[in-house]
Amino acid sequence: MSVFSAVELAPRDPILGLNEAYAADRRETKVNLGVGVYTDDQGRIPLLRSVAEAEQARVAARAARGYLPIDGIAAYDAAVQKLLFGADSALVAEGRAVTVQALGGTGALKLGADFLKRLDPSAHVAISDPSWENHRALFEAAGFAVDTYRYYDAASHGVDFAGMLADLRGYAAGTVVVLHACCHNPTGVDLDDAQWAQVVDVLRERQLVPFLDIAYQGFGESIEADATAVRRVAASGLPFLVASSFSKSFSLYGERVGALTLVTASSDEAKRVLSQVKRVIRTNYSNPPTHGGTVVATVLNDATLRAQWESELGEMRDRIRAMRDGLVERLKANGAQGDFEFVRQQRGMFSYSGLTSAQVDRLRDEFGIYAVSTGRICVAALRSSNLDMVAKAIATVSA
Ligand code: PLP
Numbered sequence: 001m002s003v004f005s006a007v008e009l010a011p012r013d014p015i016l017g018l019n020e021a022y023a024a025d026r027r028e029t030k031v032n033l034g035v036g037v038y039t040d041d042q043g044r045i046p047l048l049r050s051v052a053e054a055e056q057a058r059v060a061a062r063a064a065r066g067y068l069p070i071d072g073i074a075a076y077d078a079a080v081q082k083l084l085f086g087a088d089s090a091l092v093a094e095g096r097a098v099t100v101q102a103l104g105g106t107g108a109l110k111l112g113a114d115f116l117k118r119l120d121p122s123a124h125v126a127i128s129d130p131s132w133e134n135h136r137a138l139f140e141a142a143g144f145a146v147d148t149y150r151y152y153d154a155a156s157h158g159v160d161f162a163g164m165l166a167d168l169r170g171y172a173a174g175t176v177v178v179l180h181a182c183c184h185n186p187t188g189v190d191l192d193d194a195q196w197a198q199v200v201d202v203l204r205e206r207q208l209v210p211f212l213d214i215a216y217q218g219f220g221e222s223i224e225a226d227a228t229a230v231r232r233v234a235a236s237g238l239p240f241l242v243a244s245s246f247s248k249s250f251s252l253y254g255e256r257v258g259a260l261t262l263v264t265a266s267s268d269e270a271k272r273v274l275s276q277v278k279r280v281i282r283t284n285y286s287n288p289p290t291h292g293g294t295v296v297a298t299v300l301n302d303a304t305l306r307a308q309w310e311s312e313l314g315e316m317r318d319r320i321r322a323m324r325d326g327l328v329e330r331l332k333a334n335g336a337q338g339d340f341e342f343v344r345q346q347r348g349m350f351s352y353s354g355l356t357s358a359q360v361d362r363l364r365d366e367f368g369i370y371a372v373s374t375g376r377i378c379v380a381a382l383r384s385s386n387l388d389m390v391a392k393a394i395a396t397v398s399a
Contacts, residue, residue: 033382068101073294173206
């Protein structure tokens with residue numbers, strides 16, 4: 001009798017499962033628009049030049065690989081705070097923010113979730129409807145009951161803002177509200193600045209706990225503009241958490257580079273909070289890995305590499321925009337049913353295309369184009385060379 005004999009087979013991850021199906025597809029023209037990875041116009045995941053330079057410098061220095069401090073590289077944590085709050089942030093100067101290096105955005109969310117669970121075991125967590133597919137599972141795994149607030153309005157391809165505010169107003173004080181700071185995954189639909197201001201008012205009135213998830217800073221408008229939501233919440237005086245991911249913005253998916261930042265009421269509170277978050281880390285994985293964090297810290301803290309990175313980030317952003325424009329134009333040219341102009345307005349790597357699950361199945365079966373059954377497509381994985389073919393296929397299945 002094995003200790004594992006009663007273990008049931010878990011369902012496949014819906015998105016990563018798509019990768020396996022894609023890999024097994026023999027068609028040469030196959031296209032993977034399922035997974036959230038940016039590729040260049042040749043279909044490759046780029047190694048940024050700024051990253052390669054920082055890596056070369058690290059190799060040349062023959063750096064030792066001792067343990068990092070539990071909260072990671074100090075210069076990394078400080079650079080994360082500058083990205084989030086700007087170079088002259090009062091709350092940073094007051095010592096109210098603490099940042100720990102984390103294993104990607106996912107690791108940051110999980111650290112935050114585990115810490116919050118210890119503070120208020122009965123609190124609920126609220127995520128947008130829809131949200132990144134791992135949010136619910138991650139917070140449930142941390143022991144929380146997870147609710148959803150209205151977000152996407154399929155009819156307008158926009159935000160159901162009245163519904164969102166009404167749902168936020170209905171939550172009990174202490175509810176943790178997960179908010180996509182920019183480039184909402186999966187819809188590509190963001191709040192504007194005036195809407196953020198209203199959301200922040202409700203968060204403050206209802207004493208909710210904002211947990212911002214920023215996985216695409218720089219993919220929307222710019223590093224600064226994409227931090228609008230974070231800075232609005234920061235200006236509210238509320239305590240809050242932020243999970244940062246650099247997987248996309250540094251094209252360092254496999255290095256697991258992220259950070260958890262907690263904004264507290266005072267520097268004394270910050271010290272106590274940091275000491276407890278370090279316990280969560282220590283009992284999970286002890287301390288973070290050296291390579292990715294060193295590379296990101298080197299790039300962010302060196303003026304030349306930083307400028308190079310910003311320009312490379314801009315190239316990625318521009319290419320995604322060009323793919324959005326190209327797709328909309330080719331859909332029109334190929335006589336696709338309906339108005340796809342909304343694809344141009346969406347931000348970040350994803351688009352809720354409006355395709356039904358049956359249409360997504362047809363795209364896969366008839367054309368070898370892989371998308372998520374919700375109709376989410378990764379526009380950052382389109383290429384000039386397959387835009388026309390993808391547009392024709394979408395036009396066919398939506399006819
Ligand atoms: N949060 C959101 C909204 C995401 O889209 C993603 C990645 O897809 C993550 C977090 C996780 O990022 P990471 O790969 O750095 O763990």
